Amino acid sequence: MDFFPLIQTRRSVRLYQDTPIEPEKLQKILEAANLAPSAGNLQGYEIYVITRLEQRHGLVKAALGQEFLAQAPVDLIFCANPARSAVKYSKRGRELYCVQDATIACTFAMLAAQELGLSTVWVGAFQEEPVRQAASIPPELIPVAILPVGYAAESPKSRPRRKLEDLVHS
Numbered sequence: 198m199d200f201f202p203l204i205q206t207r208r209s210v211r212l213y214q215d216t217p218i219e220p221e222k223l224q225k226i227l228e229a230a231n232l233a234p235s236a237g238n239l240q241g242y243e244i245y246v247i248t249r250l251e252q253r254h255g256l257v258k259a260a261l262g263q264e265f266l267a268q269a270p271v272d273l274i275f276c277a278n279p280a281r282s283a284v285k286y287s288k289r290g291r292e293l294y295c296v297q298d299a300t301i302a303c304t305f306a307m308l309a310a311q312e313l314g315l316s317t318v319w320v321g322a323f324q325e326e327p328v329r330q331a332a333s334i335p336p337e338l339i340p341v342a343i344l345p346v347g348y349a350a351e352s353p354k355s356r357p358r359r360k361l362e363d364l365v366h367s
């Protein structure tokens with residue numbers, strides 16, 4: 198799909214089919230994330246690929262009962278890795294760049310999934326420690342976003358956006 202139709206048709210999907218994701222598609226999504234820009238090209242993030250049902254249920258609990266995290270066949274957890282960014286950028290790297298790196302990588306993954314006919318929703322409402330426990334993430338990493346990926350079982354309408362005049366300033 199061309200880029201503009203791609204971003205115009207993307208929706209947050211919160212209902213998924215039982216169908217597994219083809220491994221080649223998952224690979225492409227991860228490769229797309231790996232192409233994201235990052236501060237100093239340090240790539241201050243890690244991606245956890247969660248497919249085991251038991252772990253996905255753990256994520257549901259950690260994320261205020263958002264059931265679609267267990268419904269989607271794969272959850273990708275994007276974690277900031279402060280130590281990687283701090284090597285070159287100290288406090289700003291530790292506190293800001295690694296979080297930005299993780300979120301840009303997640304965005305690339307989200308758009309790649311859309312291009313491949315898959316759906317996602319960005320999940321930010323969760324408790325960090327239970328997410329770490331469910332996915333065996335070490336304490337030095339900060340889970341920033343969870344991205345369930347799967348085939349949609351709903352077709353949500355587009356959500357409204359602010360007017361450009363309201364959010365663009367000159």
Ligand SMILES: Cc1cc2nc3c(=O)[nH]c(=O)nc-3n(C[C@H](O)[C@H](O)[C@H](O)COP(=O)(O)O)c2cc1C
Pocket residue numbers: 207208209210211263318319320321322323353355356
């Ligand atoms: C930082 C962030 C956190 C979000 N957290 C959640 C979440 O925890 N659960 C959820 O269902 N959607 C979550 N969303 C998705 C938004 O609700 C959604 O993107 C927004 O309503 C616009 O809808 P659209 O993505 O279909 O355009 C989050 C989005 C972002 C960017």
